[in-house]
Amino acid sequence: MLNRTIAPESKPVESITLIKPEHIKLDNGCNIFSFNSGDQELVRIEWIFQNLRFDPAKPLLNVAVNTMLTEGTSEMSASEIADRIDFYGAFLQVDYGYDHSQVVLYTLNRHLAKTLPVVKAIIGDSVFPESELETFIRNQQQKLQVSLQKNDVLARRAFNKAIYGDTIYGLAANFEDYKTLHRDDMLAHFKKMYQPSNCTILVAGKVDAEALQLVSAAFGAEWPNYTVAADTGNPDMQPAGEHFYFIEKPEALQSAIRMGLPMINRTHPDFPALQVLNTVLGGYFGSRLMANIREDKGYTYGIGSGLSSLEKGGAMFIASEVGADVCRAAVAEIEKEISVLKTELIPEEELSLVRNYMMGSLLGSLENVFSHVDKFKSIYFSGLGYDYYDRYTETVKKATPEDMIALANKYLDLDKFYRVIVGKY
Structure with a gap:
């Protein structure tokens, strides 16, 4: 008889195998x-x-x-x-x-x-x-x-x-x-x-x-090319000089917060490690932003952070909607959590949980052949090979608190953050 009072044994994900085309x-x-x-x-x-x-x-x-x-x-x-x-x-x-x-x-x-x-x-x-x-x-x-x-x-x-x-x-x-x-x-x-x-x-x-x-x-011989080649070149990102934007809505019950800064994309060697740092900050339900601003303070139903990887650049962003009367306090708490990442080592227990979560999420995302194709698209259109996922898994599994605090100080400069508030502040 199965004893349901005992949790099943868990094992770390060692590697993943992707279908190659x-x-x-x-x-x-x-x-x-x-x-x-x-x-x-x-x-x-x-x-x-x-x-x-x-x-x-x-x-x-x-x-x-x-x-x-x-x-x-x-x-x-x-x-x-x-x-x-x-x-x-x-x-x-x-x-x-x-x-x-x-x-x-x-x-x-x-x-x-x-x-x-x-x-x-x-x-x-x-x-x-x-x-x-x-x-x-x-x-x-x-x-x-x-x-x-x-x-x-x-x-x-x-x-x-x-x-x-x-x-x-x-x-x-x-x-x-x-x-x-x-x-x-x-x-x-x-x-x-x-x-x-x-x-x-x-x-x-x-x-x-x-x-x-x-x-x-x-889609072969019967599909000819046009006489003019496709011009697909685009200029690089051009961030604005102004870093704070406030759109006031006097009657608003909630204020929308969007914070972040230009960031490296998937082609940069630091990107996988930065994904680990982002997950700690706001990349899953047990993240620090959720624990602080939702669970502890009760300022919002949800808050998260993410990394966007585009052909000509990328960004890190934090997004939430909070009670209009606590908007300023919520921004202060977000900035505090970023500062903590730059000054205090992440406890090994917390980082281990994040590592297991990320490896499990990666494995769980490969449920069928279509999921494998989506993984291929991420690397192919970034000019990368399958060794990217080897580096990704190794980086996630071996991420240390020292790695994370170094990355936080390298990339999360609060003076360079863009802040957008819509509602009351």
């Missing part, structure tokens, strides 16, 4: 990476494109073009595209990120030959109907109007603008920006961006020879 480069310059794993007759295919150079005069082109890919081709309307995908029990979506945009298809293997032509049509023949563009602009302006009433949204927009400056990362769209969207510009943008030399295809699931052949044939 097969690689094909087609004659048109398109790269295909395939991850064959699993018995279910299902595949996920991602077409990933690097966004074109950010144009401050037309700031919404990248996101608008990607979002409207499924709104119609020369032969299919938006409803016909949706009906064809639904008929085969497949799922199609478009996703936009600061550095890359993608089209994602989930489909059963036996329906791949029927669903791939739909994706091929939207990637090669989207037309952005004028009526759909007008609807898109109207809907986005309405969403923006609602979002701008939220303190946390205003804080995030102001923080990103301060940290990243006039780059795509710092974009805070306004009503006037949507007036710069015109169909001709979107068509020109589409032709330059959605071409094979600017595309990486990731195929995961039960990827047999037939499935790979279907993908290669559909």
Whole structure:
């Protein structure tokens, strides 16, 4: 009989094993990476494109073009595209990120030959109907109007603008920006961006020879490059000179806090160790910020910190919404916790808990082949190899209190922090 009063024995995670892809480069310059794993007759295919150079005069082109890919081709309307995908029990979506945009298809293997032509049509023949563009602009302006009433949204927009400056990362769209969207510009943008030399295809699931052949044939010789190469270069981050921003809302019951500073990204050797430090500070439910500002002080329901890794830089940020009457006290407590990290060694018991949490989280995140693909994307688009995860696991397992206090003093300079408050202060 199992004795449930005795906790099961726990063992540390020693290492992880990642599924590595097969690689094909087609004659048109398109790269295909395939991850064959699993018995279910299902595949996920991602077409990933690097966004074109950010144009401050037309700031919404990248996101608008990607979002409207499924709104119609020369032969299919938006409803016909949706009906064809639904008929085969497949799922199609478009996703936009600061550095890359993608089209994602989930489909059963036996329906791949029927669903791939739909994706091929939207990637090669989207037309952005004028009526759909007008609807898109109207809907986005309405969403923006609602979002701008939220303190946390205003804080995030102001923080990103301060940290990243006039780059795509710092974009805070306004009503006037949507007036710069015109169909001709979107068509020109589409032709330059959605071409094979600017595309990486990731195929995961039960990827047999037939499935790979279907993908290669559909997006190979019959998909030519445009006459103009994709210009994907972007300027580096341009942090603002001002470090404190206060947007007053006299009637606010809660104040949104956003604090942080420009930071290294995944390509820097210190990044894995910095993730350990961030986890101690505010990266999980048992973090110091949660213990102090939620559990002890009761200033908020939730607070956390994080690291963003982008192609042209990164940032460390702390975010929370607290009672308006305790906002100033909450900021002081955040700064105190940062100062403690710089002056006192983290107890070995606490650091051991964080190490085990991070290793367990990494292992738990690899639940299926699609999770392995996501890990691949993190390194591939950062120009890194699989040895990154070897370094990551070794760094996490061997992190010492001395390492952490050295990192805190190297990177967490409170004089360089940006602080954004929306509400009362």
